[in-house]
Amino acid sequence: MREVAILGVGQTKFGELWDRSFREIGIEAGFAALQSSKLSSRDLSALYIGNMASGTYIDQEHVAPLVLDYSGLAGHHLPSVRVEAGGASGAVALHQGYLAVASGLYDFVVVGGAEKMTDVPEERGSAIASSAVDQEWETVFGATMPGLWALIAQRHMHEHGTKREDFAQMAVLDHEHAGKNPFAHYRNKISLDAVLSSTPVASPLGMLDCAPSSDGAAAVVLGPLERARKFTDTPIKISASQIATDTMAVMHRRDVTTLDATVLAAKRAFQRSGLEPSKIQLAEVHDSYSIGGLIALEDLGFFPKGKAGGALADGGLGLGGKLVLNPSGGLKAQGQPFGAVGIAQVAEIVRQLRGEAGDRQVSGATAGLAHNVGGTGATAVVTILERVN
Amino acid sequence: MSVARFWRETLRRYNLGGSKCTECGKVYFPPRSVCPHCTTHRKTMGRLEPVQLSGEGEVFSYSVVHEAADGFEMQVPYVLALVRMKEGPILTAQLVDVDPKDVAIGMPVKAAFRKLKAEGAGGVIHYGYKFAPVLSPTEKVG
Known part of the structure; x- marks a missing residue:
């Protein structure tokens, strides 16, 4: 098996991009990724696209060849594959590209992620989002996506003494970082009080605990590490890309306050990379709901169970800290175009490891971790990236 | 659906x-x-x-939902819960006949057969289980 490197990354701004179509944002991200490497589209073997729900958001399936076509590559007749895994579609797509390059079957591939979520009204958007959980035994009984995360939060508070303020801090931190990220959906700062008093959605979660619906796309170019220097001065090695799964419904989990899929994906990823949590200087974690970010810190191994709340409340996870959490602004503030999330997390870590993150640069970063979740934790993907010297 | x-x-x-x-x-x-x-x-x-299942259980976790699931708009705010049944499994369901302020983890509840939602104005009505607090013999409804 070959080592795989990321040779280039690109992404669009995330937000309400009403003047831009799905294919336009897909192409922009893909070309930006190619341009940040020295690769030409002629060098490519395949395209992968992570996308959760184009069929319901924009009534368009079969989006992989569509984006390839409008990228001017239809004449190359490349394999072009869409990958779906709920909100983890992006990182699962990345895993497919990683496998293909690692195996030697393909040399250079583009892995993109895209979602166009704001063409539908808000209520319709919420219904589509909840199609990533069990429609027959959860949503049909009145469950919503924030409602299910709220059930996890309430139980976490009960069992581990976590406070409402602890996970509210996650949103505050995200907004602080997003102010320094030109791609972010929301660049304003928010106060702890603003989160605590935000419009209730599903107690204990308020509106400012919830990541937005965003349009956006991101892409990375992958190739074999041994040939990477020809195409970039700063190849970033994929030290691990691990997927784990769990029960579809929250009610069936071994422990409602733990995402076992995250625990296992992280364990395998650390094993594979030979690293441990203390060696990671920055992490992009899946905080579609603030409580998800808190639990991720525990499940990934950064803090013992029940201790992430205190760590968030104490601060110290911002820029300048030993572990910098969500320098991009996370799902909450950078935005949450489902299929693009997992790729955008990886793109941010690559920019950081290359030293190209501008005002939000984590100084001297050599290793970063991305954590992408589908549904309420039925899929979790952990990707570990390292700078190569 | x-x-x-x-x-x-x-x-x-x-x-x-x-x-x-x-x-x-x-x-x-x-x-x-x-x-x-x-x-x-x-x-x-x-x-x-x-x-x-006997229909007997207790509240394992809960949330007061203000932004409704599709078809539940007329019921907000409503209590969504995980209910652990006497036989072991946990179910996802609404709690009814209870003030959201009075809900607590560990509270004993019993299944009730209720209307879940309707498919729009002219569509079919879906029925199923919800859970209500178990009242002690001295308590009265209303």
Whole structure:
């Protein structure tokens, strides 16, 4: 098996991009990724696209060849594959590209992620989002996506003494970082009080605990590490890309306050990379709901169970800290175009490891971790990236 | 949800019909055809038997939902809960006949047969289980 490197990354701004179509944002991200490497589209073997729900958001399936076509590559007749895994579609797509390059079957591939979520009204958007959980035994009984995360939060508070303020801090931190990220959906700062008093959605979660619906796309170019220097001065090695799964419904989990899929994906990823949590200087974690970010810190191994709340409340996870959490602004503030999330997390870590993150640069970063979740934790993907010297 | 898609699960949704592994005795809801608990789970394939849950349980977790699920708009705010049944499995369901302020983890509840939602103005009405607090003999409704 070959080592795989990321040779280039690109992404669009995330937000309400009403003047831009799905294919336009897909192409922009893909070309930006190619341009940040020295690769030409002629060098490519395949395209992968992570996308959760184009069929319901924009009534368009079969989006992989569509984006390839409008990228001017239809004449190359490349394999072009869409990958779906709920909100983890992006990182699962990345895993497919990683496998293909690692195996030697393909040399250079583009892995993109895209979602166009704001063409539908808000209520319709919420219904589509909840199609990533069990429609027959959860949503049909009145469950919503924030409602299910709220059930996890309430139980976490009960069992581990976590406070409402602890996970509210996650949103505050995200907004602080997003102010320094030109791609972010929301660049304003928010106060702890603003989160605590935000419009209730599903107690204990308020509106400012919830990541937005965003349009956006991101892409990375992958190739074999041994040939990477020809195409970039700063190849970033994929030290691990691990997927784990769990029960579809929250009610069936071994422990409602733990995402076992995250625990296992992280364990395998650390094993594979030979690293441990203390060696990671920055992490992009899946905080579609603030409580998800808190639990991720525990499940990934950064803090013992029940201790992430205190760590968030104490601060110290911002820029300048030993572990910098969500320098991009996370799902909450950078935005949450489902299929693009997992790729955008990886793109941010690559920019950081290359030293190209501008005002939000984590100084001297050599290793970063991305954590992408589908549904309420039925899929979790952990990707570990390292700078190569 | 289409009529047929809802209809084929009505037995389970109306009567709390689960399944029980004949190897290890663990009870599942909704019913499963393979036991995820038995280590040699292949052996259990087709060897789970139907079992009806008693409807008795306790609140395992809860949330007061203000932004409704599709079709539940007229019910906000409503209490969504995880209910741990006496037989073991945990269900996702609404709590009814209770002030959201009075809900607590550990509270005993019992299944109630209720209207879940309607498919728009002219569509079918879906029925199923919700859970209500168990009242002690001295308490009165209303």
